[in-house]
Each structure stands twice: as structure tokens, then as C-alpha cells.
Amino acid sequence: MESLNEASVPRPLLTLDHIPVGGFAEIEAVVEGDAESLILYREGDTVRAWLNVCPHAGRRLDWAPGEFLRSKDGLLVCAVHGASFELNGGGCVAGPCRGEALRAVPVVVRDGAVFLL
Numbered sequence: 001m002e003s004l005n006e007a008s009v010p011r012p013l014l015t016l017d018h019i020p021v022g023g024f025a026e027i028e029a030v031v032e033g034d035a036e037s038l039i040l041y042r043e044g045d046t047v048r049a050w051l052n053v054c055p056h057a058g059r060r061l062d063w064a065p066g067e068f069l070r071s072k073d074g075l076l077v078c079a080v081h082g083a084s085f086e087l088n089g090g091g092c093v094a095g096p097c098r099g100e101a102l103r104a105v106p107v108v109v110r111d112g113a114v115f116l117l
């Protein structure tokens with residue numbers, strides 16, 4: 001029987017009720033050994049996560065910690081120069097880094113909490 005080692009055990013980031021449905025949260029987490037700020041986006045009971053690093057100039061996307069801009073058509077908008085990202089794959093669809101993408105971070109929702117994989 002295979003035993004679980006520490007690296008294979010998911011680590012909880014926060015509970016789902018800390019993210020509004022259709023909204024965002026920001027959280028600090030260690031990803032691949034580095035402390036990173038993450039964007040969490042909740043859609044129903046699923047959550048997607050990306051590094052909070054804009055591919056344009058490497059700045060955070062939120063205008064204040066955890067405060068993200070959203071366009072009328074539902075895009076995530078970087079507060080620095082206005083790059084706009086779709087919320088399925090995190091691709092930039094308008095603005096100075098059009099064609100690039102946010103870096104996805106694998107997460108899973110389990111027992112009402114979000115876990116980093």
C-alpha cells in the first residue's frame with residue numbers, strides 16, 4: 001500500500017464561504033517553495049486560482065489587497081494598466097498583454113474548503 005507523504009497531502013487555503021459567489025479573494029500561499037499572492041475566483045462551488053501577477057509588468061492585479069476590478073462584461077481587470085482577463089483560463093483578451101495569460105495554480109474544493117494541490 002502506498003503511503004501519503006507530506007508533499008501529496010493537500011493544504012487548505014481558506015473556506016469556501018470566504019469567497020463570494022462569482023467573486024474573488026486574495027490569499028498568500030507557498031507555491032513551489034515561494035510565498036505568492038493568489039487570486040481565487042469562485043464560480044458556484046468551484047474555484048479557480050492564478051498567481052496574482054500580471055503578465056504585462058509583473059504587478060499585482062488588485063487595487064488593494066483582495067479588491068479586484070471587474071468589467072461590465074465580466075472580465076477581471078488589472079488595476080495597474082487595465083489588462084482584461086477571461087475567467088476560464090485566465091487569458092488576457094484586451095489590454096497591453098493581450099494573448100498572454102495569468103499563471104494558473106491548481107486548487108480543489110473539498111468539504112467546503114479550498115486546497116492547494
Ligand code: FES
Nearest residue numbers: 054056078081083
Ligand atoms: S501590470 Fe497589469 S496591465 Fe500593466
